Amino acid sequence: MKNSLPDLRAERDWSQGDLAEKLGVSRQSVNAIETGKFDPSLPLAFKLARLFKQPIEAIFSEK
Amino acid sequence: MPLFCRKNLTPLQRRTMGLMSAAIILTILTNLTIPGLPNPLVDVFPGLARLTTPNGHSPVLLAGVLSAVSLLPILLAVWAAARYLKSEPDEFIRALVVRALLWGFAITMAGNTVAGVLMNIYARPFPLAILNADLFFVSTGFAFRLIQWSYR
Numbered sequence: 001m002k003n004s005l006p007d008l009r010a011e012r013d014w015s016q017g018d019l020a021e022k023l024g025v026s027r028q029s030v031n032a033i034e035t036g037k038f039d040p041s042l043p044l045a046f047k048l049a050r051l052f053k054q055p056i057e058a059i060f061s062e063k
Numbered sequence: 064m065p066l067f068c069r070k071n072l073t074p075l076q077r078r079t080m081g082l083m084s085a086a087i088i089l090t091i092l093t094n095l096t097i098p099g100l101p102n103p104l105v106d107v108f109p110g111l112a113r114l115t116t117p118n119g120h121s122p123v124l125l126a127g128v129l130s131a132v133s134l135l136p137i138l139l140a141v142w143a144a145a146r147y148l149k150s151e152p153d154e155f156i157r158a159l160v161v162r163a164l165l166w167g168f169a170i171t172m173a174g175n176t177v178a179g180v181l182m183n184i185y186a187r188p189f190p191l192a193i194l195n196a197d198l199f200f201v202s203t204g205f206a207f208r209l210i211q212w213s214y215r
Contacts, residue, residue, distance in 0.1 A: 029155035032214050038155050 003060045005034045008052045023047055075150055082143035083200075089136040090196040136196045162210050167203030174198050 009019055016034070020027040023044065032038035040048070049056045072080065144164060151157045178189040 025153045026156055028211075028214065029153055032155050037214055038158070041154050044154060 001036060001039050001060050001062060003034065003036070005030075005048070005059065008054070008059065019051075022051055075147065079143055079147040082146075083140060086136045086140040086143065086196075087200050089139060090200065093133045093136060094194070094197070133196075137199075140196070140200070159207065159210050159214075163203050163207035166206035166210075167199045170202035170206070171195055171199045 005019075009016070014022075016030045017027045020030045023030070025044070029038070033040050045056050045060060048059055052059060144160070148157055148160060151160070175195065182189045
């Protein structure tokens with residue numbers, strides 16, 4: 001799955017560690033999601049959507 | 064910094080690592096109760112050999128107790144892993160741990176199968192079958208590090 005997390009993060013000047021802290025997950029989790037190696041669960045995707053104030057489909061899209 | 068590095072462990076991970084370490088120590092201790100395996104304790108205290116194998120054979124009750132004792136570290140490890148997986152909030156780490164545990168089980172079962180075939184062919188006991196817990200802990204640990212490395 002593709003995602004725009006690196007761009008959204010860059011807009012806010014957040015590091016992977018900052019985003020991980022806001023989500024309550026490890027930095028490795030954020031890295032794995034951003035690189036498309038790990039697909040987040042629905043609750044985590046909703047958490048990301050709420051955090052970035054964007055709909056889920058604006059953050060994640062099928063390859 | 065890698066996951067499960069002492070510096071960045073969460074309290075839950077720290078507790079689980081402690082329990083797993085206890086299970087590993089218990090495994091080593093229970094290995095020392097198994098007659099027939101190389102046992103440094105028997106070398107230091109030769110009298111222990113007569114306690115576990117009087118007349119060359121373990122009494123039925125003692126054999127039953129020894130076999131039940133060897134089960135303890137496995138039960139402790141499974142309980143600790145289940146407790147950890149139930150409470151770990153990070154789904155990515157949970158997925159890594161589940162995969163590592165599956166690899167650990169797979170390698171242990173594969174080792175047992177090979178040991179079983181060898182026991183059948185050579186008609187003699189092969190110690191790997193009673194070192195299941197050791198094999199499981201070592202293979203799970205290696206599998207976790209390898210899986211973690213694959214996500215870099």
